[in-house]
Amino acid sequence: MIMALxxxxxxxxxxxxxxxxxxxxxxxxxxxxxxRIDAILPQTxxxxxxxxxxxxxxxxxxKGEADINQCPPGGDAGAxxxxxxxxxxxKPLNEEHGIQKPKSVALIDELTCIGCTLCIxxxxxxxxxxxxxxxxxxxxxxxxxxxxxLPPCPVDCITMEPVLENSExxxxxxxxxxxxxxxxx
Amino acid sequence: xxxxxxxxxxxxxxxxENKSASTRHPIAKLAIPKKLVLPLRQHVGHVAKVKVKPGDxxxxxxxxxxxDGNISASIHAPTSGKILKISEEILPHPSGLPDFCITIExxxxxxxxxxxxxxxxxxxxxxLIEALTQSxxxxxxxxxxxxxxxxxxNQNQTIHTLVINAAxxxxxxxxxxxxxxxxxxxxxxxxxxxxxxxxxxxxxVGIEDNKIExxxxxxxxxxxxxxxxxxxxxxxxxxxxxxxxxxLMGIEVPKEKRSVDLGIQVFNVATVAAIYRYLELGExxxxxxxxxxxxxxxxxxxxVLFGTPLSDxxxxxxxxxxxxxxxxxxxxxxxFDLPSIHxxxxxxxxxxxxxxxxxxxxxxxxxxxxxxxxxxxxCPVNLQPQELYWFSKSSQLEKAREYNLFDCIECGCCxxxxxxxxxxxxxxxxxxxxxxxxxxxxxxxxxxxERNEFRLARIEREKKERAERNAQKALGAQEKQAEDEKKSTxxxxxxxxxxxxxxxxxx
Numbered sequence: 001m002i003m004a005l006x007x008x009x010x011x012x013x014x015x016x017x018x019x020x021x022x023x024x025x026x027x028x029x030x031x032x033x034x035x036r037i038d039a040i041l042p043q044t045x046x047x048x049x050x051x052x053x054x055x056x057x058x059x060x061x062x063k064g065e066a067d068i069n070q071c072p073p074g075g076d077a078g079a080x081x082x083x084x085x086x087x088x089x090x091k092p093l094n095e096e097h098g099i100q101k102p103k104s105v106a107l108i109d110e111l112t113c114i115g116c117t118l119c120i121x122x123x124x125x126x127x128x129x130x131x132x133x134x135x136x137x138x139x140x141x142x143x144x145x146x147x148x149x150l151p152p153c154p155v156d157c158i159t160m161e162p163v164l165e166n167s168e169x170x171x172x173x174x175x176x177x178x179x180x181x182x183x184x185x
Numbered sequence: 186x187x188x189x190x191x192x193x194x195x196x197x198x199x200x201x202e203n204k205s206a207s208t209r210h211p212i213a214k215l216a217i218p219k220k221l222v223l224p225l226r227q228h229v230g231h232v233a234k235v236k237v238k239p240g241d242x243x244x245x246x247x248x249x250x251x252x253d254g255n256i257s258a259s260i261h262a263p264t265s266g267k268i269l270k271i272s273e274e275i276l277p278h279p280s281g282l283p284d285f286c287i288t289i290e291x292x293x294x295x296x297x298x299x300x301x302x303x304x305x306x307x308x309x310x311x312x313l314i315e316a317l318t319q320s321x322x323x324x325x326x327x328x329x330x331x332x333x334x335x336x337x338x339n340q341n342q343t344i345h346t347l348v349i350n351a352a353x354x355x356x357x358x359x360x361x362x363x364x365x366x367x368x369x370x371x372x373x374x375x376x377x378x379x380x381x382x383x384x385x386x387x388x389x390v391g392i393e394d395n396k397i398e399x400x401x402x403x404x405x406x407x408x409x410x411x412x413x414x415x416x417x418x419x420x421x422x423x424x425x426x427x428x429x430x431x432x433l434m435g436i437e438v439p440k441e442k443r444s445v446d447l448g449i450q451v452f453n454v455a456t457v458a459a460i461y462r463y464l465e466l467g468e469x470x471x472x473x474x475x476x477x478x479x480x481x482x483x484x485x486x487x488x489v490l491f492g493t494p495l496s497d498x499x500x501x502x503x504x505x506x507x508x509x510x511x512x513x514x515x516x517x518x519x520x521f522d523l524p525s526i527h528x529x530x531x532x533x534x535x536x537x538x539x540x541x542x543x544x545x546x547x548x549x550x551x552x553x554x555x556x557x558x559x560x561x562x563x564c565p566v567n568l569q570p571q572e573l574y575w576f577s578k579s580s581q582l583e584k585a586r587e588y589n590l591f592d593c594i595e596c597g598c599c600x601x602x603x604x605x606x607x608x609x610x611x612x613x614x615x616x617x618x619x620x621x622x623x624x625x626x627x628x629x630x631x632x633x634x635e636r637n638e639f640r641l642a643r644i645e646r647e648k649k650e651r652a653e654r655n656a657q658k659a660l661g662a663q664e665k666q667a668e669d670e671k672k673s674t675x676x677x678x679x680x681x682x683x684x685x686x687x688x689x690x691x692x
Binding site: 041054055144169172178 | 226276278279280282283284548550551580608611612614615617618619621622626629630631632633634636637638639640641
């Protein structure tokens with residue numbers, strides 16, 4: 001009886017040590033769930049979800065504070081992927097946060113630009129180039145189309161231009177064909 | 186002609202060849218058209234950099250756009266004349282979307298720029314490859330990959346065999362066949378030059394057994410050389426580079442490896458002929474042989490300057506005889522419908538077929554897949570086309586990728602044998618381009634995330650630096666105050682001493 005108790009206590013201490021050691025040794029920095037949610041989000045950094053960027057929104061979803069359907073650039077497809085990851089029911093995009101628009105990039109009318117640098121400060125991905133009292137321009141390849149540069153512009157010289165298909169970005173379409181009733185032999 | 190030591194690959198099909206119509210006449214030279222439209226994107230890789238501006242006079246063979254980076258090819262003026270404009274024009278591409286082109290108005294004098302043949306035996310390989318970068322030569326079999334890149338071999342690689350692809354397996358196409366019949370010497374010379382550039386021990390030409398005249402011509406031209414001519418059975422797609430390597434050598438190129446990794450490099454017959462013309466005669470890539478066949482009145486092969494409108498080629502072939510006016514670029518297995526008859530002839534255009542209801546009847550009604558697996562039997566790459574079809578159809582793209590969708594060569598054998606008439610290859614093309622687009626947007630999202638994180642870190646750093654600066658300033662102010670106090674104490678003491686002295690003097 002005492003022997004059995006001793007063995008159990010010994011085992012408990014040993015396993016406790018092993019668990020304690022591995023908790024320190026194999027500690028995961030940050031929440032892996034946040035990173036997985038963040039990987040699904042489109043990284044537009046537009047803040048339409050009500051959070052200051054994709055990562056904060058991902059953190060909020062992981063904590064259960066935010067819903068999965070608050071990301072307009074991700075659209076229904078993004079909400080579906082998030083629902084699958086989180087194991088919850090799919091909800092269509094909540095239109096309070098905005099609607100999904102075709103991918104656009106900002107364009108500065110360089111004749112109107114006064115060089116105030118306000119848009120540079122607003123850009124979440126440093127995709128605007130310029131200096132005080134110098135003309136500004138958008139680095140189109142880095143622009144996520146978040147529209148955050150539009151409100152601060154005092155002269156309204158920024159417009160959003162939809163990205164058009166060219167011969168490089170062109171995709172083969174889903175095949176469409178007519179299905180007919182087979183004739184009797 | 187006998188078939189010896191041939192390793193037959195799995196699958197493949199044998200559609201009606203339809204090659205005889207366009208081989209009745211010799212290759213004819215197409216007259217210089219009224220205008221030439223040269224797309225800047227005629228090859229795989231970066232768009233060429235424009236070197237001319239509207240109004241410039243150019244000579245035949247003058248470079249008008251330069252290769253931009255390694256994977257790119259130059260473009261030369263096909264004849265002398267004036268640069269009319271640089272504008273967006275419709276390209277011979279399945280999208281039918283416009284892209285930038287240089288338009289030349291010929292002066293009909295056809296004046297050559299000074300031709301500079303290269304003594305390739307005397308200069309070293311690096312210089313030779315540099316020179317070929319200027320040649321504008323790309324793979325003329327249809328892949329249009331810049332040729333100089335295929336000659337650039339890493340130091341740890343050695344090429345033991347050069348394979349010359351003379352299979353031309355797709356129905357209707359005869360441009361390589363006619364080139365071999367008429368210019369076998371150029372091909373063999375080009376093959377020998379290429380072999381010496383690559384440092385390959387062996388050179389094998391693989392030709393299908395339906396091209397007897399070409400075989401005889403090549404045999405004759407290669408008589409006193411070490412070039413071996415090997416006959417392969419007529420079976421589509423024997424002209425696919427990896428299939429041809431297997432047929433000739435019994436070596437299967439593994440997944441995600443290229444044939445160069447195994448010491449084998451493959452060139453098309455027209456490409457090696459172009460290499461010969463560039464190095465020996467100093468003529469850059471300005472024209473190619475194009476087969477025009479199908480429902481046109483007189484199917485034939487023409488030597489056509491790049492940039493010639495397709496309508497000129499159709500007229501030269503006696504005009505169209507069908508009412509549909511539908512033209513296919515490439516062969517019936519892998520080709521696509523051209524968006525217009527006004528597109529220019531490009532480096533990739535090996536064949537144009539006028540489609541007519543008699544030649545290509547409307548596709549039969551599509552029926553459900555009955556899982557007969559005939560497509561799997563026909564697949565030369567040993568894929569499971571029926572699985573790929575289900576995954577592509579239901580847009581389960583990750584699953585399709587797992588089943589090696591990207592190993593599919595889009596040869597069309599599966600579609601050809603499908604008893605339910607399902608357009609299988611169209612599904613694979615859709616799935617492939619969708620996956621590529623998704624990967625690209627994923628990459629863009631990763632860049633955006635990195636840039637955003639960097640920006641946040643920078644703002645944080647700047648904040649910290651500012652705080653530090655402020656703290657330093659505050660500290661400085663304190664020190665100064667302390668010093669001031671010290672100074673005033675000293676001054677007061679001095680004052681007292683002075684007063685005492687004065688008082689002493691008074692006393």
